[in-house]
Amino acid sequence: MFTESEKWVNLEDIALHLSVSKDTIRAWIKKGTIPYTRAGKQYKFKISEVDEYLRKGKLADDRYTDV
DSSP states (O other), X not given: OOOOOOOOEEHXXXXXXXXXXXXXXXXXXXXXXXXXXXXXXXXXXOHHHHHHXXXXXXXXXXXXXXX
C-alpha cells in the first residue's frame, strides 16, 4: 500500500513557516534547538517535527527570535 510521506523543506521555507529570519533558524541549528538533517551542504526540515518542538516550547528562547 502506498502512503505519501511528508516532504522535506529547506531553511528558507521553515523560516517563512515560523515567521522568523533565516539567521534565527541558523542560530537555532547551531544551538541544537531545532530538528534538522543535512543533505550535502543544505539543511532540511520536516514541518511536523519543527511544529512539535514549538508546541513543546523547545524553541522559546527570546535571544534568538525576531518576531
